[in-house]
Amino acid sequence: xxxxxxxxxxxxxxxxxxxxxxxxxxxxxxxxxxxxxxxxxxxxxxxxxxxxxxxxxxxxxxxxxxxxxxxxxxxxxxxxxxxxxxxxxxxxxxxxxxxxxxxxxxxxxxxxxxxxxxxxxxxxxxxxxxxxxxxxxxxxxxxxxxxxxxxxxxxxxxxxxxxxxxxxxxxxxxxxxxxxxxxxxxxxxxxxxx
Numbered sequence: 346x347x348x349x350x351x352x353x354x355x356x357x358x359x360x361x362x363x364x365x366x367x368x369x370x371x372x373x374x375x376x377x378x379x380x381x382x383x384x385x386x387x388x389x390x391x392x393x394x395x396x397x398x399x400x401x402x403x404x405x406x407x408x409x410x411x412x413x414x415x416x417x418x419x420x421x422x423x424x425x426x427x428x429x430x431x432x433x434x435x436x437x438x439x440x441x442x443x444x445x446x447x448x449x450x451x452x453x454x455x456x457x458x459x460x461x462x463x464x465x466x467x468x469x470x471x472x473x474x475x476x477x478x479x480x481x482x483x484x485x486x487x488x489x490x491x492x493x494x495x496x497x498x499x500x501x502x503x504x505x506x507x508x509x510x511x512x513x514x515x516x517x518x519x520x521x522x523x524x525x526x527x528x529x530x531x532x533x534x535x536x537x538x539x
Contacts, residue, residue: 350464353455362455362463367392367401368426369450370474370491372442377435381407384430390454390462398461405430407451421494423475428489429482439477439489447474449493471496 349357356362365388370377378401380388386403393399407426426449428439454466472495479487506512510523 347467353464356455356457356463361457365401365454365456366407366469367452367454367462367466368407369399369448370439371448372438372444373447374442375438377431377438378402379404379407379428379431381405386460388454388456388460388462390466392450392452402432403430404428423472423492423494424470426491426493428491429486431489436487436489439491444474444477444491448472449474 353362366381367388367390368377368379368381369392370379376399378392378399380386380401380403382388382403382405384403384405388401388403389398390401391398406429431439449470449472450468451470452466453469455463457463470493472493475492475494477492478490480490482488508523509526513520513523
């Protein structure tokens with residue numbers, strides 16, 4: 346059961362609040378802040394708690410954000426976000442950045458007439474980007490379809506880190522911690538006294 350703050354309850358009772366999905370797509374070199382309202386409609390919220398509001402840009406719908414399911418089952422779940430109204434510079438960013446494995450968060454939020462989020466939004470989805478494909482809709486516009494999997498997908502994937510010198514050097518050049526790891530891998534060790 347979800348509980349509302351007094352500010353959220355007052356906004357709902359007064360009929361001044363509207364609902365929106367907010368999405369934060371975190372890439373290596375930039376972060377996209379999107380909402381599912383009309384094109385160009387901005388919602389402002391400090392999503393990190395650092396005192397600085399971010400502008401979540403309206404993209405005319407995050408088509409699959411409403412397809413987020415809640416479940417008590419521990420299983421992998423994926424959704425497809427349709428990015429139909431993002432700006433040209435954001436399309437260029439999405440096409441040039443590495444997509445796979447990057448973080449995505451989706452919230453359901455109440456906002457007021459000043460386009461400010463009221464109270465803490467509800468987390469709807471936390472996961473990682475998987476694949477991005479471009480398709481054309483019926484009017485000929487290009488739409489980005491971003492497949493996103495929830496956090497439980499990480500349990501089924503092998504860890505990309507290997508405990509050997511080569512992998513360690515790629516992350517910590519010059520460090521010799523694993524230099525002799527492969528030589529000692531099959532060494533018989535006798536514990537205790539005989």
